[in-house]
Amino acid sequence: GAVVSQHPSWVICKSGTSVKIECRSLDFQATTMFWYRQFPKQSLMLMATSNEGSKATYEQGVEKDKFLINHASLTLSTLTVTSAHPEDSSFYICSAFRQGIRNEQYFGPGTRLTVT
């Protein structure tokens, strides 16, 4: 299957700083990528849809100024958590959508963010 990478896999940052998470589609071009947040023992919560060359579409309740998404190329989307606070600590997962025969999302391995 297709491979999606995420970097870093684990990051600790101080409160008030910003942190960037990268999501790369390694073997196919993805016009659409997604960012999720997952709390322990819960399902994936969609934060936003990242569209190459255009602004991201955020889900209701997600602060677009706090969670900046950039999809600058067909293989890279980034999520920047700005002015992070301890409540932003979570597990963040990205996915890339492969359109066509598969019509399926391929998931990255996730990034664990801890804000101290």
Next chain:
Amino acid sequence: AQTVTQSQPEMSVQEAETVTLSCTYDTSESNYYLFWYKQPPSRQMILVIRQEAYKQQNATENRFSVNFQKAAKSFSLKISDSQLGDTAMYFCAFLVPSGTYKYIFGTGTRLKVLA
């Protein structure tokens, strides 16, 4: 709007036995896809099996099979010969292959395989 319901928060099964996880969904769409994903402790989402709604035949992948009942809007996953490595969270997901391409996820079923 589409919804996905997984009514079993937790299940357990003895090693080598068979277990069935349930998933129901609601939609007015005729063209859609259904998926089962496994999320082990590593938290990597792994595709277990997928079903296109237009296909009448139930999908199978080795020890994993589905019972797709389109009229009843039911999509259950059967795991045969359960193995310790099957211990994980299992999520049912729904996709309409147009527009936003967003998945609608169920709340998940935590499966524990007992030795």
